[in-house]
Amino acid sequence: MPKETRNVRKQRLKNDLTAQLKRDGKLQSYWxxxxxxxxxxxxxxxxLKIDIERNGAMVIIKNGSQVFRKRNDAVVEMPKISKRMTDILEVLDIKSTIPDGDDEDDDY
Incomplete structure (x- = not known):
């Protein structure tokens, strides 16, 4: 199966989010x-993920006659971006759409 392009994944994500907002009656432009x-x-x-895959967690810096390694800024920024994304999902009140399955057989 061919790998989905980033644009296809982004559009699918947008469709999923907007569909859930419609189900919740959140139709205003704010949402x-x-x-x-x-x-x-x-x-x-x-x-950022691509940058980390290409350059690794540490990058080599050449500054004149100095050569040293430092932490890739993408490694620092990625958790911040993920946190903001999570915050937005909380404001949108987006719930996981993974079905729970049949709970009747789960008596212990």
């Missing part, structure tokens, strides 16, 4: 603006 903010952070997070 759509928050979804767009979330997707902007998602794009940033994807770019």
């Amino acid at each position: 759509n603006d928050l979804v767009n903010d979330y997707l902007t952070f998602w794009e940033i997070k994807e770019k």
Whole structure:
């Protein structure tokens, strides 16, 4: 199965979020603006992941005659971006849509 492009994944994510907002009756533009903010952070997070994959957690810095290693800034920024994304999902009151299954057989 071919790998989904980033744009396809982003559109699917947007569709899922807006569908859940519609189910909850949140149709005002405020909610759509928050979804767009979330997707902007998602794009940033994807770019940070690529940076970490390409350059690793530590990067080599050349400054004149000095050469040293320092922490990749993407490693520091990624948790901050993830936190903001989580905050937006909490404001949107987005719930996991994973079905719980049949709970009747779970008597212990």
